[in-house]
Amino acid sequence: MSSYILGLDLGTTSVKAVLLERKSRAVIASQSLPSASDVADCSGLQAKEQDTIRIIDCLNRCIGLLPRDKLQHVDRIGVSGQMHGVLFWKAKSGCDWSSGNFFTAHDTSRLITWQDGRCSNKFLSSLPKPDSHLSVATGFGCATIFWYIKHRPEFLKDFTVAGTIHDYVVSMLCGLETCLMTPQNAASWGFYNTSTCLWNVDILKAAGFPLHLLPQCVPSAELAGQTCSDWHGIPAGTPVGAALGDFQCAVYSCLSAQTDAVLNISTSAQLTFAMPADFRPPDSPQPDSSTTFFPYFGSSYLAVAASLNGGNVLAAFVDTLAGWMKEFGVEVSEESLYEKMIGCALKQESSDLRVSPTILGERHDPFSLGQVTNISASNLSLGHVTRALCRGVVDNLTSMMPAERLRRAGVSRIVGSGSALARNQVLRQEVERAFMQSVIYGQNADSAVGVALVFCDRLGSAEDSCPERMPI
Template sequence: MVVVGLDVGTTSIKIVVLDPAQTLYAPVWAAEEQHEAYTIHSSERAEQDPSVLLGVAVNLLRSVPETLAARVDRIALTGQMHGVVLWSQQNANAAANQTPNLKDSSLLPVSPLITWEDGRCSSAFLADLHKQATSQMQLSSGYGVASLAWLAKNNPDILSKATACGTIMDFVACSICEDAQPCMTPTNAASFGAFDAAQSCWQQPYIEEVAGIRFDLLPRIVSSGTRVGRLKSGILQADRTTEVQVLAAEGDHPCSVYAALNIIARPSSSVPAVQPSHSVPQAILNMGTSSQVAIVVPRSGLPADLKLNPSVEIRPYFAPELCMIVLASQTGGNALAALVTAFSRCTTELSDDAGAISSDAAFSKLIEKGCSLVKQTDRPPSISFRPTFYGERADTAMRGQIANIGLDASGELDFSFVGLFVAACRDLMLHLATMLDQLVGDTIAESSPTLLHRLGIQNLIATGRAIQRNPLLQHFASAAFRVPVRVLPLDSRADSALGVALLALPTV
């Protein structure tokens, strides 16, 4: 069985082809294409053109080598969570007048993709939505149900034109199928909002009466691995006599967790397991643009005193007896990238062009000199630097903060760009660890057990380019979380495209 995994991401789309007869954890072919789908990208609005995303996805599918395309049995999709796009059916005459990306599609987007980054839902608007919500419901700006509620109040014409809605990967899945009916898996529905994970269904009274959304717009809930439809002919460039199944899309974060856990376990079996060990909770730190800490745990093992907030959710996993405690932080590689860009800008402002240094060169130099500084002295930088430039869902007003700048022994200002960068890496990890431990207490003493300790977790698996490429983050992670940290190598491909492809294979 040859499987394609397709990840419709925020900035790029990735594709992998998995042939377990050759190797289980290394794709036999892979590609990635950056897309230019943003039409608006600001702190208040974040919208992308769904036709651009569909076009890139189809082009990647068409680029699969013919020898592999002829053997593909299933296509599994994943991608950016939370966001929403609305669409309607279009007839052949209407399709003929569309852009090239939509000419072969029976679906017509009637809205942009409102992404997870969108900020149009104000605190007051969200507070009104939460007044009649259940205690377990978390809605933030950029969540599908919150965006739909905003449209219902401010632009109802869009809703009246639509026949269905979903995440961008739900739209792509339906668009490339001959016979698709809109559907959504629990991993996507939980990120959309107003989803009852225990009953695996939408909260219909809330959606209709509080959010003001037509319930018939929402896709039906299906289990992971459900067939959406058969792939349209001509998308895979090969002569075929059998149909290719397209499976219901999954959220990208749980798929990356699934890939990491399977890579760590490296089971001797030729097929992956839902989780390498169901009885032992496991924790994964994923740090890319933002950061997520996911703890896969049996539902029966959830701490009774767990405190949820807008930055924390209990999400479904791929087996009914398991769930994930997910801490989603807005702070990750983006914070360090912003800091390095500021450093680079300083060199440009204070020198002519010949003396300027690029952001990439500055980043490499700061890591190199930062590692040397850490090795040379046991004394950490006295400066503290909370790099929360983007706020957090639990505190949108939170901003970055530099403190404790003093004088060194010689009377000089105890401050340097390298020291500031080291402090940013250290305090970024401390910020994430503190957010995690505050789920079971307002303050955490160094002698008290952390949430990871209480759950019996003995190490933290780390993945994502931001931490994989930064030895300073790796160095400070273990001290911050107070458990050993195992960083997966960059070539491990523990990403969501691989994860969703593994999910499409038969499991033990």
């Protein structure tokens, strides 16, 4: 009889669930639903929060759409999700299983997401320097907790546990009274040393950080526990993996060789490749560097150029065009505008117009703004502008991680992925012009599939015991 792994991804805008058949490693069922969980910001703080109850409701609905006869034969659950963010809850009462074979969120805060902007540069500069190769930015869990210590300390008194949204799901499924966190998520919080696998306890303690909110760390791709109750037909006692980062899982789903690099252009854009097994990151943050090193599996790392400007820049241009049309009294759908501008750009095979699309800045250069240069009377058509904008998105990414660096690292092939690349032929053309390596498509990065593959490949039988807990 076939057995299955349930892979879950709690993304920024949607929740996805897949069933992976263990023997064939094939996805036999998949469901995705928009979470519609954003909470309007009335604070004026550039806060980005989401309703936890809606996210968990979406998760339950998503799994409920999978074939129940196969859910009954799930023998492993893997969970990934949006990194950096933080959720607070109360131990022993963080959810309610009374409704039957699914849980609902209870006694939790809202999820403060990775997009949260309440930590200004001035505030961040007031924080202690981390003992880590990774800088701390707004939206990072530890930075957000520091913000609450200074501005709303009474808020933290209501909670005893903190973690990411996917850490919370694992904790609730397993009935844990604490949060177990992998290095992939801990590194995304800040103040975590990936070489020693330890939080910066002394630094945080000296700064008045509530150490009881630091999760307990376990190795990536290890088990966190077992389901404490039947869940949508999945039997109680099913092993559950400690939650993993959505970026690492997305890469895992399509990085098939050491000589591959993965280029993902969706809302934002990332270019990444695996570092050699003996690589060790710098001892301290390199805030001006456009390349960072994310922990992967074991002691390995990914070299990552993570741009804040990707498909969202093209979406902003479409939104601008729609706004102009509306001012002229013409209503045109954004989908129609997008198709039209891509069609015009396909007819315009090249352009001498230059667009720097960094309208959202970059983490290594937060004050960078977009620019349009080399303007002439002959290159302001929709085709010229769209072509130049697509090239600008790619050029910005290759300026962060040049093709020559990929060549020196032994990368011989680019795996192209992401919704923006999938729907935009002009963007694909510019990618193929920008890289000396061959570019392939069709292996779409998928965090839900990736986390299922991780626990298919990296763990043995369903009877595996839980790992020893690593000290804080």
